[in-house]
Amino acid sequence: MQRRGHEAPAARARRVMIARRLRLTGPGGGALGATVLLCLVVVGALAPWLAPGDPLDMVARPLTAPFTDPRFPLGTDQLGRNVLAGLIHGARVSITVGGAAAAAAIGVGMVIGTCAGFAGGRLDEALMRVTEAFQTVPTFLLALALVSVLGASAANVVIAIGLSSWPPTARLVRAEVLRLRGADYVDAARVAGRAPLAIAFFEVLPGALQPVVALIGITVGEAILVESALAFLGLSDPNLISWGGMVANGRALLRSAAYLVIFPGIAIAIAVLAVTLAGDGLAARLGLTGVR
Amino acid sequence: MSVRPEAAPPSRPAWWRWLGRRVLQAVPVLIIVALGVFALLELAEGDAVDAYLAGIGAGDATFAAELRERYGLDDTLGARFVTYATRLAVLDLGHSVAFSRDVLSVITERLPNTLLMMVSAILLSSSLGVILGGVAAMRRGGLVDGAISVTALVLNAMPGFWLGLLGIILFAVKLRWLPIGGMSTLDGDFSATGRILDVARHLVLPVTTLALTYLALYVRLMRGAMIDAASSGWVTAARARGVPARRVTLRHIAYPALLPVVTMIGLQSGTLLGGSVVIETVFSIPGLGSLAFEAVTQRDLPLLAGILLAGTALVVVMNIVVDLVYGLLDPRVSLDAKARA
Numbered sequence: 250m251q252r253r254g255h256e257a258p259a260a261r262a263r264r265v266m267i268a269r270r271l272r273l274t275g276p277g278g279g280a281l282g283a284t285v286l287l288c289l290v291v292v293g294a295l296a297p298w299l300a301p302g303d304p305l306d307m308v309a310r311p312l313t314a315p316f317t318d319p320r321f322p323l324g325t326d327q328l329g330r331n332v333l334a335g336l337i338h339g340a341r342v343s344i345t346v347g348g349a350a351a352a353a354a355i356g357v358g359m360v361i362g363t364c365a366g367f368a369g370g371r372l373d374e375a376l377m378r379v380t381e382a383f384q385t386v387p388t389f390l391l392a393l394a395l396v397s398v399l400g401a402s403a404a405n406v407v408i409a410i411g412l413s414s415w416p417p418t419a420r421l422v423r424a425e426v427l428r429l430r431g432a433d434y435v436d437a438a439r440v441a442g443r444a445p446l447a448i449a450f451f452e453v454l455p456g457a458l459q460p461v462v463a464l465i466g467i468t469v470g471e472a473i474l475v476e477s478a479l480a481f482l483g484l485s486d487p488n489l490i491s492w493g494g495m496v497a498n499g500r501a502l503l504r505s506a507a508y509l510v511i512f513p514g515i516a517i518a519i520a521v522l523a524v525t526l527a528g529d530g531l532a533a534r535l536g537l538t539g540v541r
Numbered sequence: 542m543s544v545r546p547e548a549a550p551p552s553r554p555a556w557w558r559w560l561g562r563r564v565l566q567a568v569p570v571l572i573i574v575a576l577g578v579f580a581l582l583e584l585a586e587g588d589a590v591d592a593y594l595a596g597i598g599a600g601d602a603t604f605a606a607e608l609r610e611r612y613g614l615d616d617t618l619g620a621r622f623v624t625y626a627t628r629l630a631v632l633d634l635g636h637s638v639a640f641s642r643d644v645l646s647v648i649t650e651r652l653p654n655t656l657l658m659m660v661s662a663i664l665l666s667s668s669l670g671v672i673l674g675g676v677a678a679m680r681r682g683g684l685v686d687g688a689i690s691v692t693a694l695v696l697n698a699m700p701g702f703w704l705g706l707l708g709i710i711l712f713a714v715k716l717r718w719l720p721i722g723g724m725s726t727l728d729g730d731f732s733a734t735g736r737i738l739d740v741a742r743h744l745v746l747p748v749t750t751l752a753l754t755y756l757a758l759y760v761r762l763m764r765g766a767m768i769d770a771a772s773s774g775w776v777t778a779a780r781a782r783g784v785p786a787r788r789v790t791l792r793h794i795a796y797p798a799l800l801p802v803v804t805m806i807g808l809q810s811g812t813l814l815g816g817s818v819v820i821e822t823v824f825s826i827p828g829l830g831s832l833a834f835e836a837v838t839q840r841d842l843p844l845l846a847g848i849l850l851a852g853t854a855l856v857v858v859m860n861i862v863v864d865l866v867y868g869l870l871d872p873r874v875s876l877d878a879k880a881r882a
Contacts, residue, residue: 382573384808385860387852389815390833394845397837398585474700478819481702482834496703500823507710514703521698 279530285523293340300334347473353411358418366426425457466528634847655828666752670759678767697757766798807863
C-alpha cells in the first residue's frame with residue numbers, strides 16, 4: 250500500500266485513530282460500561298422470567314401512560330403491549346444479534362487479513378482491492394441490500410452486518426501479520442515443515458489478535474446500531490420484538506405518545522455506550538491505548 | 542509525496558495527469574463493486590421480470606418468457622453477466638419496477654437533495670468536531686475536556702433515527718420552530734431567496750442530526766492529533782524561537798492536526814451516505830437514501846442495485862475531492878510529485 254501515493258494520508262489518519270488511539274474516558278469508564286453490559290446480558294437472559302409471556306401480546310388498555318400503572322411502569326403502546334416487557338425482550342435481540350454480527354465481521358476480517366498479509370504478492374493485492382471495494386460501498390446501504398435480498402430474519406441480519414463491516418479488522422490484522430511474518434518463530438515453524446496455512450492461522454494470527462481487541466467494542470456498538478436501524482426500517486424478524494422496531498412503531502404517535510419512541514431509543518443508546526466503554530476499558534487493560 | 546522546502550503550485554498538465562491517475566486508481570474498486578452487485582442480483586429470488594409482473598399484477602408464462610428473452614434473462618450466467626456489464630458500461634442501469642422509469646433518471650433526480658444534505662452535514666460535523674476537539678485538547682484533563690468527550694461519546698451511541706425523532710418531538714411538535722419534514726413547503730409562494738431560506742429551514746434538523754451522530758469521530762481525531770502534534774519537535778522548536786503561544790497553538794499544533802481530519806472526511810463519506818437512509822426516511826426527504834428504502838419496500842431490485850453503484854461512485858468522487866483539498870492544505874504534498882509517483 251505504501252507504493253500508492255494516495256493511500257498515504259488515509260493510512261496516516263488510521264494510524265492516529267488505531268495505533269495511537271487515546272482512551273475515550275478515564276479509568277472508571279471501562280468498569281461502568283462492563284457493569285451495565287453485564288446487567289443488560291442478565292436481563293436479556295432472564296427475559297422469559299422477568300417478563301413472562303409474549304411481549305407482542307396485548308396485556309392492558311392501549312396507550313396507558315408511563316409511570317401511572319405500577320404493573321406497566323413504562324406504559325403500553327397503541328396495541329396494549331407492555332413497553333417494559335418489550336424493552337426486556339428487546340435486550341435479547343439487540344445483544345445477541347449485535348454480538349453475533351460483530352463476531353462474524355471480526356471473523357471474516359481476521360481470515361481475509363491473515364490471508365492477505367501472510368500470502369503477500371498478488372493474492373494480497375487482490376484481497377486488498379476487495380477490502381477497498383467493501384469499504385467504498387456505503388456500509389448501511391450494503392447491509393440494507395443484503396437483508397432485502399436474503400430476507401428479513403435474525404440470521405440474515407447477522408450475515409448482512411458481518412459481510413458489510415469486516416474491512417477495518419481485515420486491514421488491522423493484515424498490518425499486524427505483515428509485521429510478524431518475518432519473525433524468528435515464524436521462520437522456525439517454516440523450517441520445521443509446517444504447512445503455510447497452519448503457520449498463518451496458528452502461529453502468526455494469535456500474535457496479531459491483541460490489537461483486534463481494541464476494535465471489539467466499536468464493532469459491537471456499530472453492529473447494535475445497524476441492527477436497530479434495520480429494525481427501524483422494518484427489516485428484522487417480525488416475530489421478535491426489537492428496540493429499533495419499537496421506535497418505528499411509536500413513530501406514528503409522535504405527537505400524542507412520544508414515550509413510545511423515547512424509551513426504546515434510550516435502551517439502544519445505553520447498550521451501545523456500555524459496549525463502547527467496556528471495549529475501551531478492555532483495550533486499556535491490555536495496554537493497547539495510550540495515555541488519555 | 543515529497544518533502545520540499547517550499548510548496549510549488551502544480552502546473553496545469555501535471556494536475557490533469559494526477560486527476561487522471563487518481564480516477565484510474567478507482568477503476569478496480571468500481572469493477573469489484575459492479576461484480577458484487579451482479580452477484581447480489583443473481584442471489585435474489587426471482588428476477589426483474591417476476592418483479593415487473595407482480596407490479597402490474599398480470600402476465601402469463603409466454604409473456605414472461607418473451608420479456609425474459611428481450612432482457613436477456615434466460616441466457617446462461619456468463620451471457621447474463623456480459624449483458625449486465627455492457628449495459629453498465631454505457632450507464633444503462635436498467636428499468637425501475639416501482640417508478641416505471643429508467644433507474645438512472647430516478648437516481649439523478651434524487652441525487653441533488655442527498656448531496657446538499659451530505660455536504661452540509663460533513664461541513665458541520667467536521668468543523669464542529671475540529672473546534673470541540675481543539676478546545677478539548679487545549680484543556681486536556683480538565684472539566685471542559687471531560688464534558689466534550691462524554692458528550693461526543695453519548696451522541697455516538699445514539700441511533701441517528703432516534704436523535705432525529707427527538708429533534709422532531711422537541712423543535713417541530715413542541716416548540717413548532719421547524720418543519721416536521723420534507724424538503725420544502727409545498728404550497729409556498731416564495732421569491733428566489735425565500736425558496737432558499739425555506740429549503741434551509743427544512744434542512745436544519747436532518748443536517749444537524751446527521752452531523753451530530755458522526756461528530757464523535759472528528760472530536761476524538763482532532764483531540765488526539767493535536768495532543769500528538771503538541772509533543773512534536775517542531776512545536777518545541779517554535780517555542781524556543783520565541784513564537785507567541787497563540788501562534789504556536791494555531792499554526793504549529795492545530796493546523797497539522799487538521800490533515801487527518803480532512804482524510805477522515807473522505808473515509809467517512811460512505812458511512813454518512815449510509816446514515817442518510819434512515820435520516821431521509823425519518824424526515825421524508827426525497828433523496829438517494831429514502832429512495833433506497835423505497836426500493837427495498839417495493840422489492841425494486843434494479844433500482845436498489847443502481848443506488849448501490851451510484852452510492853459507491855459518489856464515495857469515490859468525494860474521496861478524490863478530499864485528496865485534492867488535502868494536497869492544497871499540506872505543503873509537503875505536491876500533486877506534481879503525486880503524478881510522478
